[in-house]
Amino acid sequence: MENIKDYLSRIVGDALSEAADIAGSDPNVITASRPEFGDYQANGVMAVAGRCCRKPRELAEAVIAGLRDEEDLVASAEVAGPGFINIKLRDQALIARGNGVLHDPLSLIPPDSQPRKIVVDHSSPNLAKEMHVGHLRGTVIGDCLSRVLERLGHEVIRQNHVGDWGTQFGMLISYMQDLGEDSSDLQTELEDLETFYRAAKDKFDSDSAFADRARLSVVKLQGGDPEYLSAWQRFIDESSRHCQEIYGRLDVGLTLADLDAESRYNDDLEGIVRELEEKGLLQESDGARCVFLPEFKGKDGEPLPVIVQKSDGGYLYSTTDLAAVRMRSFDFKADRSLYVVDARQSLHFQQVFAVAQAAGMASAEISLEHIAYGTIMGKDGRPYKTRSGDSVKLADLLDEAVTRAFELVSGKNPDLDEDERRLIAENVGITSVKYADLSKNRMSDYVFDWSTMLSFEGNTAPYLLYACTRIKSLLRKQGDDCSVNELTELTQPEERALLLKALQLPEIVEIVARECYPNLLCNYLYELSGAFMRFYEACPVLKAEPRIRNTRLALASLTEQALKQGLDLLGINTLERM
Numbered sequence: 085m086e087n088i089k090d091y092l093s094r095i096v097g098d099a100l101s102e103a104a105d106i107a108g109s110d111p112n113v114i115t116a117s118r119p120e121f122g123d124y125q126a127n128g129v130m131a132v133a134g135r136c137c138r139k140p141r142e143l144a145e146a147v148i149a150g151l152r153d154e155e156d157l158v159a160s161a162e163v164a165g166p167g168f169i170n171i172k173l174r175d176q177a178l179i180a181r182g183n184g185v186l187h188d189p190l191s192l193i194p195p196d197s198q199p200r201k202i203v204v205d206h207s208s209p210n211l212a213k214e215m216h217v218g219h220l221r222g223t224v225i226g227d228c229l230s231r232v233l234e235r236l237g238h239e240v241i242r243q244n245h246v247g248d249w250g251t252q253f254g255m256l257i258s259y260m261q262d263l264g265e266d267s268s269d270l271q272t273e274l275e276d277l278e279t280f281y282r283a284a285k286d287k288f289d290s291d292s293a294f295a296d297r298a299r300l301s302v303v304k305l306q307g308g309d310p311e312y313l314s315a316w317q318r319f320i321d322e323s324s325r326h327c328q329e330i331y332g333r334l335d336v337g338l339t340l341a342d343l344d345a346e347s348r349y350n351d352d353l354e355g356i357v358r359e360l361e362e363k364g365l366l367q368e369s370d371g372a373r374c375v376f377l378p379e380f381k382g383k384d385g386e387p388l389p390v391i392v393q394k395s396d397g398g399y400l401y402s403t404t405d406l407a408a409v410r411m412r413s414f415d416f417k418a419d420r421s422l423y424v425v426d427a428r429q430s431l432h433f434q435q436v437f438a439v440a441q442a443a444g445m446a447s448a449e450i451s452l453e454h455i456a457y458g459t460i461m462g463k464d465g466r467p468y469k470t471r472s473g474d475s476v477k478l479a480d481l482l483d484e485a486v487t488r489a490f491e492l493v494s495g496k497n498p499d500l501d502e503d504e505r506r507l508i509a510e511n512v513g514i515t516s517v518k519y520a521d522l523s524k525n526r527m528s529d530y531v532f533d534w535s536t537m538l539s540f541e542g543n544t545a546p547y548l549l550y551a552c553t554r555i556k557s558l559l560r561k562q563g564d565d566c567s568v569n570e571l572t573e574l575t576q577p578e579e580r581a582l583l584l585k586a587l588q589l590p591e592i593v594e595i596v597a598r599e600c601y602p603n604l605l606c607n608y609l610y611e612l613s614g615a616f617m618r619f620y621e622a623c624p625v626l627k628a629e630p631r632i633r634n635t636r637l638a639l640a641s642l643t644e645q646a647l648k649q650g651l652d653l654l655g656i657n658t659l660e661r662m
């Protein structure tokens with residue numbers, strides 16, 4: 085079933101198009117900005133009135149008179165102010181929708197009527213090093229968007245565009261060779277990729293003979309020497325295994341099958357450069373081969389090049405991304421390609437998208453979207469680091485989260501046995517980190533703060549998980565005699581507010597799918613829990629007379645569904661107890 089907002093947009097839109105005699109007029113329906121405006125409001129009449137030279141209020145009247153409300157959802161529609169339409173919904177219609185969901189919980193979020201093929205490029209760490217805190221956002225935001233899009237019935241192609249090629253790997257291969265490829269030393273050192281990388285780098289910086297060998301390794305590797313390729317492969321396998329471990333703990337859906345490593349495109353790069361040349365887009369600048377597009381200028385107004393091949397013949401990050409755009413466009417035939425990548429790469433993506441479009445490497449259909457995100461900061465206002473100034477390994481961060489969550493859970497519920505508290509802490513710790521991230525507007529930087537994310541108060545994972553356990557425990561107490569699970573009548577405003585809120589989940593999900601802001605879903609879930617708390621305070625449930633009690637239990641059950649399904653889209657599992 086169409087969600088309420090879509091339904092109203094359609095019927096008000098039809099009436100508006102008819103009254104104004106302008107097909108496809110946008111009624112601009114939104115949830116009411118204030119309760120006294122009703123439940124929804126249509127703000128689009130004034131603009132349309134301007135276009136057809138009518139008096140806005142008069143046009144609004146005509147729209148209301150022409151409404152064809154098949155579902156009988158609208159209790160009243162009134163003209164307000166200069167030509168807004170305030171809409172109030174009928175209780176019985178809300179009840180009918182609520183019962184529909186109780187009957188078939190998955191119908192709460194119906195599939196999109198136009199399923200698309202959508203690439204979600206996310207996580208995408210550099211495999212030379214271990215995953216660190218900087219990879220958290222791309223990983224969890226991308227996972228959430230993938231879940232949302234999948235839930236709406238789109239075909240999602242996850243792509244983990246890992247960096248697995250380039251000069252660093254020469255250094256790592258040489259370092260592996262020096263340790264002895266079969267030695268147990270190598271195996272232990274590879275356990276900690278960060279230390280391994282640093283040791284190799286130190287040697288590279290301090291030992292010029294080693295640095296020369298490392299540079300030779302790159303040449304051998306890129307020339308396809310089997311010995312070097314196999315050392316490289318061993319390193320890549322080890323590093324990918326590290327990533328999979330993190331993905332497992334974070335409960336994100338990325339698998340090895342989603343790898344879209346840079347090396348995948350090695351054989352395409354020469355062709356990409358040739359194609360740019362054939363299209364007349366290539367210019368030489370200091371020996372490097374570049375594309376200059378008029379829309380990209382530096383600070384001083386000088387044209388800004390997109391370099392696709394260095395003077396030594398090497399290809400660049402941009403060249404690979406052009407090949408990837410081409411694959412996503414013409415092999416995958418995707419309708420959208422989302423790049424969930426740090427905001428600091430925004431110029432890179434603007435350039436890649438522009439060059440791809442100019443060169444016909446992007447199809448006419450594909451929408452290329454950089455889903456940018458800001459930096460995780462420390463309390464000192466700089467990117468979050470360890471005390472010694474190193475980047476924080478994601479594995480360590482998650483360990484610490486679980487340790488801290490164990491304290492939190494033990495404080496809240498000391499009577500649970502330890503094993504259960506440990507299990508709960510694993511969930512609460514990791515979901516708190518994820519939720520803290522997802523609940524921030526992705527465009528802003530945010531300060532990483534253990535005490536706010538691991539708090540039972542405010543817009544946090546513990547708060548929401550706890551709200552769910554309270555509802556579940558209420559539902560467990562209802563006993564068998566009244567497991568009717570049906571709404572009949574609404575007697576209190578808090579009941580109505582809760583019902584309407586729960587039914588609005590699909591509207592939010594739709595916006596998240598379109599605009600890619602998971603924080604909107606988090607805000608919604610937080611508001612929904614708030615609506616439940618207000619209802620629970622105002623309306624006795626188990627002590628109410630049977631008819632009312634049934635409706636209230638059904639409302640609790642509907643809320644639980646909305647919370648659970650919403651959290652699931654964030655990649656968060658609810659708990660029975662905590």
Ligand code: ARG
Pocket residue numbers: 205208209210245246247405408423425
């Ligand atoms: N590996 C890159 C990095 O660490 C991110 C890749 C993002 N995806 C892409 N298609 N460029 O910065």
